[in-house]
Amino acid sequence: MRQLKYREAIDEATRQAMAKDERVFVMGVGVDDPKGIFGTTRGAFEQFGGSRVFDTPLSEAALTGMGVGAAMRGFHPLLVHARNDFLLLTMDQIVNNAAKWRYMSGGKLKVPLTIRAIIGRGWGQAAQHSQSLQAMFAHVPGLAVIMPTSPADAKGLLMTALSSDSPVICLEHRWLYDKSGPVPEDPYYTPLGVGAVVRPGRDVTIVAVSHMVLEALQAAETLAAEGIEAEVIDPRTLRPLDSALICRSAARTGRLVIADTGWRSYGVSAEIAARAAEELWGVLKAPIRRVALPDVPTPGSSALESAYYPGPREIVAAVKQCLEAPATSTTDGLAPSNRKEFEGPF
Amino acid sequence: MRQLKYREAIDEATRQAMAKDERVFVMGVGVDDPKGIFGTTRGAFEQFGGSRVFDTPLSEAALTGMGVGAAMRGFHPLLVHARNDFLLLTMDQIVNNAAKWRYMSGGKLKVPLTIRAIIGRGWGQAAQHSQSLQAMFAHVPGLAVIMPTSPADAKGLLMTALSSDSPVICLEHRWLYDKSGPVPEDPYYTPLGVGAVVRPGRDVTIVAVSHMVLEALQAAETLAAEGIEAEVIDPRTLRPLDSALICRSAARTGRLVIADTGWRSYGVSAEIAARAAEELWGVLKAPIRRVALPDVPTPGSSALESAYYPGPREIVAAVKQCLEAPATSTTDGLAPSNRKEFEGPF
Amino acid sequence: MSRATTKRSARRRPAAPRKRDAGFRGLGPALLVDLYVTMRRIRRVEETIAALYPEQEIRCPTHLSIGQEAGASGVCLALRTTDTAVSTHRCHAHYIAKGGDLRSMFAELYGRVTGCCGGKGGSMHLTAPEVGMLGASAIVAGSVPLAVGTALAAKMASTDEVAVAFFGDAAMEQGVTHESLALAALRRLPVLFVCENNLYATNTPLRIRQAGSDLAQRAAGHWLPGITVDGNDVIAVYRAAKAAVDRARRGDGPTLIEVKTYRFREHVGPNYDIELGYRTQAELDRWMAREPMGALARRLERARMLEPARRAALDAQVEAEITDAVAFAKSSPFPEQAALYADVE
């Protein structure tokens, strides 16, 4: 099948959704900029012009509310942010309005609004520009939260979001944009709430979120070399969450490791662990292990960045804890994280 | 010992902290109003006057930033909000500034800022006025999150917050304000990260957050009548969280139920469950059960409100699930929730 | 339904020659009577709520608009049904003036499944999309950008619909209001920002919260016109709104209208609150002497456009509507528990 980069898949999804449905439009800071949003919106601008793809002031809160208003009137705005950190400016509009207007109106009004935002990492972007805030959104009834990892899912999930009649938060990890993968050309819709087994295995289940899927696959390679077959699951959407897939897999392997791009405490990994622990009572052979960011802000210095981000090494270690296997020398060769992905300069 | 209401305990803590430390001041919408903030700030206004206790515009975001700025310069602002829902307007200032400024400055600047906010419930306040958003704050490194339940803890924890050199979010459940309890007169400081056993028991551990402690105690009464002795633990602070206390208790009882005032998915109950499941591997005798809000916004109608809020009945049911005891008729008599607490009119 | 009633009534006006009221110039008698009836309807709905509230069957916070009827009425009667409005915690008047159904409104207040939000919204979220009332946020200023969005939708769909954001004086203190004003000005969107300045936010006077008192001035930094109007003169409100609506419909962009008015009852709930001490009886009396509904009725009577008998008939009709609506609400069922889980995702 045709290979596309993640960024190209997003571009294609946007353009196909816009071609199919004239109510879809794109707005956000820098969306018509050739360099903006990693080139994921410029194609739509070129194809559909400035009336349907437009740059905006830095008024993220009002833009979000404007999106809610336009959505209530039958449009489907795609609001794009260069960083998910900026969503913090819009929490009232997202949580109090977008997520609740349908419920509060007894279903009379719907809010088909899709919000894309990027998770930064690397090159000293530091504490305010590299958060991974999915847990905050996944907690909110009325929102869907999608975190596609593969180019194919980026397209399929974004198409679904743009045809949904409810608000969807799409969080994209910056380090995914240049990854390639097979992507069907025709429009298709990847359902929400359906995870994917990205690598089958029998010994341990690794549920990984967003970019951690790639780190988990790398860990799985290493483990395979030692005869440990890890099954890697990408939940793809956090709300709704495909607990059934996760539990089926972990019931089979008896062991579960969860790897998230966000902070550990009160993070996404906690919910997955809590559900699995409850569902898989008496079935698991080892305690569930979580691999996530330590509970500190992102440090600026590259020396600290590399200590901050868990990667294949930590995933392998967690798997071995589950297996009660000794940590062998093979893990020592692993990079602490997949650092080469964004090797600057900025 | 002298009995005080929760509201009086907060008032006393505020005044004692202000008397001890002239850098403490109070601001927020309606703080000098006799009816404002359930009377918890008016005493301070009367004692210390309008220069140290002042009403503000409805500019919650800028007020929070103003608090951060004043805190960096050696003051300790106590910013008060009538509802924690309004904190959503201030997430950028809380998460990006208050929680991170110290870290980003390499420890050169500190942000001793305390933010109090109230969790609403009842009388049809509906979706935007009765959220319980602790999970969002508890996820953020750099913040402390306290949720005192008893009048004594309200005083002791608020005193600690107001003498801390880091930002503290204090979430108070509206239904606690009129509860009485013993409160020492002299200033005292309840440490962060230390939970309390509010009722000892040997058969099951119920960890309950904020107002759910009262619902859990009611459940424990009911259970006791059936010979089931529940230990009720109030973690008191969510960040830091006293996992050790929870795990010690659950290790002893072998059973754990968690009751939270917030939504279930990606909520506080998930983190407590995940930690306990990991720590207590092989020790628990039953799966951990969570009692929390269903994953929907708060409905307005009183008919739906009563179905929305879990209470003693749900806690008892969860405990029985843990004990694999049949649900007996005693639970039928229990109110679905402690509805009388705020019996309007508004 | 209620609007139609008014029109029918208006057609029954006496043929007798009337004393000219220069202030009415250019305004048809049907409109003038409709302004009266709309204010009357708001007033009486609110007074009815106040009277019923002690029964404790209306189990939600209610922010009444008694005394402030002219703002909602003057603005909404300058609108078409297809124009849209969003509002605040104090949304009853906007819902009614926009033409929202009274049965659905009372049923909503009573938390019944027949309510305009199926009982799930309550007093602060009244919604009637069929007449352009798109709901309300209980977060101060929360709905202001939504009007910018509905205006954007109108412009993108090439309709000539106009969007209104109703909000209080305190909403001028929220950043998102300023972002919204600027955004609408930038994109020349058809929005009316209607700031009903009733001088207080809860119990805090304006002077504690803003450095000046003429809130129309707050438009100045965003490149859109701001005008102040006597909010207790419904004709003045109507004219200001009409001009702004026409301007918006022409594609000339948004306007901020400050409607200076006053709330008679407590911030939330049915009672007077003078004992709280944040305002004086003298101030309240001054404003009550200027209450807008009676003022219009008197002018209409002087102009022989609304004789006492006809006024009584119209009033009776309003009363009947309300009685019917309350009865409907009280006899309606509560939502089933399944409704709790509907309308989410």
Next chain:
Amino acid sequence: MSRATTKRSARRRPAAPRKRDAGFRGLGPALLVDLYVTMRRIRRVEETIAALYPEQEIRCPTHLSIGQEAGASGVCLALRTTDTAVSTHRCHAHYIAKGGDLRSMFAELYGRVTGCCGGKGGSMHLTAPEVGMLGASAIVAGSVPLAVGTALAAKMASTDEVAVAFFGDAAMEQGVTHESLALAALRRLPVLFVCENNLYATNTPLRIRQAGSDLAQRAAGHWLPGITVDGNDVIAVYRAAKAAVDRARRGDGPTLIEVKTYRFREHVGPNYDIELGYRTQAELDRWMAREPMGALARRLERARMLEPARRAALDAQVEAEITDAVAFAKSSPFPEQAALYADVE
């Protein structure tokens, strides 16, 4: 240290009678030369970063202020060390002009433990509380209310300290800026809101983002004065800032100063970016012809207040400082892993 150097140099000025420059009236020679040296220091630090950046040892996004030196310099030299400033992603100039240590700055850019934030902040969070530089937010407008808070602290502590918020033109689009302007005006706080309008936010011109181009006007809706100043004339900036500082210190409240200026390099990074097409070479050339540092140097020379030899000596001193700072940074150790967990709770 650097400030002292300047003063010493200033004392060495030649005694020869100088050609009067009316624009300098009332400004002492030490100050004038300090304005030059500060701009020179900023310019050369930024150019040094640009030169070193390709080595990829400065591993953080850097937003350079080349071309915009007058804003930071003119404002900060109107301040005392005890006055405070907060800034944005583009904070190098403010840190330097406020008197921040260059060794600590370069070490921070290099992520070293000797950096002004121990390596944990990086380019966008330069902090030097010892000279009143209280840090910067990388969220546009994020730090604006912090200045209101430091001003509040000053007022509550009864000092006469003044607080400055530096921000870009795009920060005027954020609600929190408007809330902050209004809040400072309401409480008459000693704040200078300094908007460095460089006409672009990233690659988006102002006209796409705001309905007007004179951003001082945005104060009008908040009841505080707004003034516009030629941001490439450091004397004009200094005078405007001085007047606002004096006003603030007197207790007369805040001022918004719009500093019209221009960024020469790309939004983030060391390069020119004309090939992106969002601005023209002609526009860039026009502004480069008006670059502020050389302009002041020429005026000072004409006025015989800064002869070439002395200028060369001062420049050399700046160069030495920078060379020293870079060497210091490069030879400093990275933070230990334990630092990751420090400074949190």
